[in-house]
Amino acid sequence: MSQVSTESLFGNRQIPGEGESSNPPSEGRRSWGQGSAQENREQRGQESPVHKIGWAGPQPGTEGKALESPGTAGDSSVGGNADRTVVRGRAVRKGTRRQKVPARPRPAHPAPPSVSLTEIEPVSRESTAAIIARQLREAIMNGALPPGAQLGETELAAQFQVSRGPLREAMQRLVSEGLLRSERHRGLFVIDLEPADVHDIYTARLAIERSAVLGVLRGDPEQVADRLAEVVQEMTSADETAVTEADLRFHEELVAGSGSKRLQRMARALLVETRMCVSALGRTYVDAEERVTEHKRITEAIRAHDEKAALSLLEAHMEDAVRRLAPGLSLYSPPA
Numbered sequence: 613m614s615q616v617s618t619e620s621l622f623g624n625r626q627i628p629g630e631g632e633s634s635n636p637p638s639e640g641r642r643s644w645g646q647g648s649a650q651e652n653r654e655q656r657g658q659e660s661p662v663h664k665i666g667w668a669g670p671q672p673g674t675e676g677k678a679l680e681s682p683g684t685a686g687d688s689s690v691g692g693n694a695d696r697t698v699v700r701g702r703a704v705r706k707g708t709r710r711q712k713v714p715a716r717p718r719p720a721h722p723a724p725p726s727v728s729l730t731e732i733e734p735v736s737r738e739s740t741a742a743i744i745a746r747q748l749r750e751a752i753m754n755g756a757l758p759p760g761a762q763l764g765e766t767e768l769a770a771q772f773q774v775s776r777g778p779l780r781e782a783m784q785r786l787v788s789e790g791l792l793r794s795e796r797h798r799g800l801f802v803i804d805l806e807p808a809d810v811h812d813i814y815t816a817r818l819a820i821e822r823s824a825v826l827g828v829l830r831g832d833p834e835q836v837a838d839r840l841a842e843v844v845q846e847m848t849s850a851d852e853t854a855v856t857e858a859d860l861r862f863h864e865e866l867v868a869g870s871g872s873k874r875l876q877r878m879a880r881a882l883l884v885e886t887r888m889c890v891s892a893l894g895r896t897y898v899d900a901e902e903r904v905t906e907h908k909r910i911t912e913a914i915r916a917h918d919e920k921a922a923l924s925l926l927e928a929h930m931e932d933a934v935r936r937l938a939p940g941l942s943l944y945s946p947p948a
Contacts, residue, residue: 744772744782752791752802753887759804763792791884805888807938808947813885815943818930820878821863825922827870828914836869837915844911847904855903856894860887862907889937896936906932 738746751757769779783800786792792800803809828836843865847858863886867879879886897903906929913922931943941947 740774740778741781741785744774744779745785747772748782748786749789749791749884752786753884753891755888755891757802759802759888761802762798763800763802765799789884805885805892805937807941809885810889810934810938811941811943811947813882813889814930814934816882817863817879817886818927818943820875820882821866821926821930822923824867824870824872824875825914825926826919827872827875828866829917829919829922831869831871833914833917836865837911839865839869840907840911840914844904844907847900847907852894852900855900856887856890859890859894859903859907866910889933893933893936 748757748763757763763783765776765779769776772779783792787794787800791803793803794800805813840862843858843862847855847862860883864879867875894903906925910922910925910929913925927943934941934943938947
């Protein structure tokens with residue numbers, strides 16, 4: 613096996629033997645790290661920061677005190693004057709104290725003008741499904757979609773010019789509201805108001821409107837009676853469709869006159885079914901004058917502050933509607 617000469621790898625450089633240094637010894641010179649920290653700085657030609665500020669070490673009894681510079685007036689060291697003191701690396705004149713700089717006063721800004729909430733209109737962000745549900749709801753209320761009518765997805769999607777996704781979402785909303793019923797393998801149908809449904813709707817309406825009458829009589833009955841009288845006047849000079857609209861508005865004004873937001877919210881929840889009942893109710897009257905008279909008597913009792921008469925007339929009005937829409941049933945007896 614051939615041996616590679618160290619001379620070929622290192623040239624003529626002499627490889628130090630064991631215990632020898634690779635650097636030639638220098639007289640009077642020690643290698644780095646063998647001297648003190650001060651001597652190491654001197655070897656690099658740097659001046660000790662201790663010499664810069666003239667600090668010769670802590671003196672007895674001076675712990676925690678400011679460091680004084682021994683420089684004279686002509687000295688170029690930090691401080692330079694005997695009346696200066698080094699505090700945290702900065703020269704501070706003796707006998708002076710740090711002054712707190714007063715905060716700069718902030719300019720007074722005028723208060724922003726207050727905005728009334730009545731001046732702000734809500735942003736309309738109605739989804740496609742909500743728009744379809746609203747239009748279907750109105751069609752059911754107006755009778756365009758009569759009770760028992762079947763809703764076909766293909767025809768409605770083409771009519772609304774939408775995909776089936778938002779249409780199905782809209783119809784499911786109406787199912788949850790009780791306006792549509794779902795039959796397996798057949799589809800969706802507009803609900804039929806059975807006698808038990810009519811009884812239930814008018815029982816709920818009587819509870820709401822009875823409380824509304826009490827609220828009206830404890831408030832301003834004359835003002836509410838004036839609004840009700842205007843609606844009754846519209847019923848006397850209108851066709852059957854307008855009479856139905858005026859009938860609904862009469863009861864809406866009655867509930868609104870109570871000033872109760874919760875009663876109004878509950879009445880709106882029954883609005884669609886109420887409209888379906890009132891539309892069917894209009895076909896049971898031979899003469900519209902009888903219908904107008906019932907509402908006029910309720911208005912006069914409220915104007916006269918007659919609580920007993922107002923409640924009695926309201927109950928008779930609801931009872932008559934149940935007997936017309938569901939013969940054989942009464943508000944005062946549960947359905948079979």
